[in-house]
Amino acid sequence: MKQTIFALASAQGRAGVAVIRVSGSQSAEVVRLLLGRLPKPRFASFGQLKAGSKLIDEALTLFFKGPQSFTGEDCAEFHVHGSLAVLDKLYAVLRDLGLRHAEAGEFSRRAFENGKLDLTQAEAISDLVEAESEAQRQQALTQLGGGFKARYTDWRARLIVILAHIEALVDFPDEDIPQSLSDRITADIAQLKSEIADGLQDSQRGRQIREGYRIAIMGKPNAGKSSLFNALLQTDAAIVTPIAGTTRDVIESPIRLGAYTALIYDTAGLRETSDLVESEGIRRARLRGETADLRLWVIDSSEPFEADLYDVIKGDYLIANKADKDGEDSALDIFAKAKGLEHYHTDLMQGTGLETLVSALQTHLERSLSLNTFPAATRERHVERLREVDAALTRALQIGFDTPELMAEDLRQAVSGFDALFGRTDVEQVLDHIFSSFCIGK
Structure with missing residues (x-):
């Protein structure tokens, strides 16, 4: 017979309420010993939890008779005050009663082993706990x-x-x-x-929804990649200086775009260099660009546009940064139209054009990751x-x-x-x- 287990089911740290979950054959006995009675299954009961004659806390207690429980075993929940002192005391009492602290995922594993979930549903529990969008x-x-x-x-x-x-x-x-x-x-x-x-x-759509849609910011040094990264995140996550080669490694951060989560990557500026550290950063930047779901090529529009310097492919976005005007006859605009590329004009120092770009990215994700049907x-x-x-x-x-x-x-x-x-x-x-x-x- 498996040992009865217990664990904190709510978040770690001090809180108004903490939930301790118990699962196994001793669950009913533990409830009787601590609460002094066994509540009607699936009904909350308020009372004092005691270890012998000593009060532990006042709490709500629920009992679930197996197999009508999450794990398929007898289960109990103690909703106690969420202080570290209360939790430490209750943990000590449960250990003294012969219970074992659960291992990671053990409640879900018992649910799977007892036929309450299949593996895909067990995985979904983890995904739901981790869901941010x-x-x-x-x-x-x-x-x-x-x-x-x-x-x-x-x-x-x-x-x-x-x-x-x-x-x-x-x-x-x-x-x-x-x-x-x-x-x-x-x-x-x-x-x-x-x-x-x-x-x-x-299947790629399922990965993109679950893990985040990967967006890599690419371009030459000092084009404004890190400025765009910071502007999208609305924080100074990346160092911005006028010195070429400031960004040496790939910087990653999640961002919410409508109903979806994206992973934004700021990358090293692409250029020829003899600096070994910068060369490694450039190698990683190109690799990140190859595996990204979308690439944003940031181009300094105050400099002459050189199309042969950019490894753009259909589906990439071109971002003309430092734009004095939203011109439609520039070399970049002509190049973008010829290639069928989305292109936008921004001035990140002035904060212009960003709202249009964010709206376009959100529309792109809604189109690519439709929630009308879910992947297999x-x-x-x-x-x-x-x-x-x-x-x-x-x-x-x-x-x-x-x-x-x-x-x-x-x-x-x-x-x-x-x-x-x-x-x-x-x-x-x-x-x-x-x-x-x-x-x-x-």
Whole structure:
């Protein structure tokens, strides 16, 4: 039997109220010993918590009878005053009663092990706790509520039906396979593979919502990159000087743009240099630019525009900084229009043009990270498993019905890929489906 565990469920530090969570077989006994009674499950009860005859605190206490609890075990919560003294005393009493302080994520792990959550939902709990933007909150709640699980379960269920048909064909090798049946099975596999491929293609959007949309500020030294970085953050996070090469490394900071979180990167100015430290900073700047979701090229419009110095690609933004006028006939404007690039004019010293740029960035994120539909994957683990499923389906289609045994084996591997997504293995369901869907003895 697992040891009963406890941990602080609210934030660390002094607060008006702190919540101590307990989970395990001793939960009911602990409540009786501290409160003097066991409240009706799922109802809050106010009373004094005592260790023997000594008062610990006055608190609200809740008891949850397993399996109708978060972890599936008997659970309790003590809502006490949030001082360090109260918490230290309650911790000491719980340890004296034989309880153990929970390890990181142990409550969610017990919920998973007891079938209250699958792995995708357990991951969503972590994402919800870490959510800083409205988009992250909505995506995490969708995943926690079973939105991802429903899609994966549908794909897996359809795959099991396909596999059940092929298993039946393997069991009756002397029977001719009707062409209509083989065509239907092939079409079903192809359709499922197409949907999974669409999910894989859209997986980057899930990462961008969950981790933040990566925006790299690029350009030559003294163009105004750090000034733009500070202006977007509305703080002096990066050092700004007239000395070229001031920024030597990539500086990162999160920023809220509407419902979304972005990660803004200030990078070293791009130029030829013999300085080893600055060269390393430039190397890192180029690498950050290659992995960014969006690049903002800051250009000093008081200097002659040299298009060949900028490795711009479609989708990049050009920011003409130090602009005296919002000209539409400058070399930069002509270059941007020819390349089909978004371009904006700012004077960061005067604070002009920034509002327009921020609005454009917010619109860009709303268009790129639409909340109308949520992606099929938010973590690399999801992507890896879906790629395994996609590869198995590809092999099955290539093998075809010439060797149905090998075809079935690849489909079983695809089912295992979904089971790995959920954190379980359940091959017996294939047999259950065969016996419930086919009259084998006929």
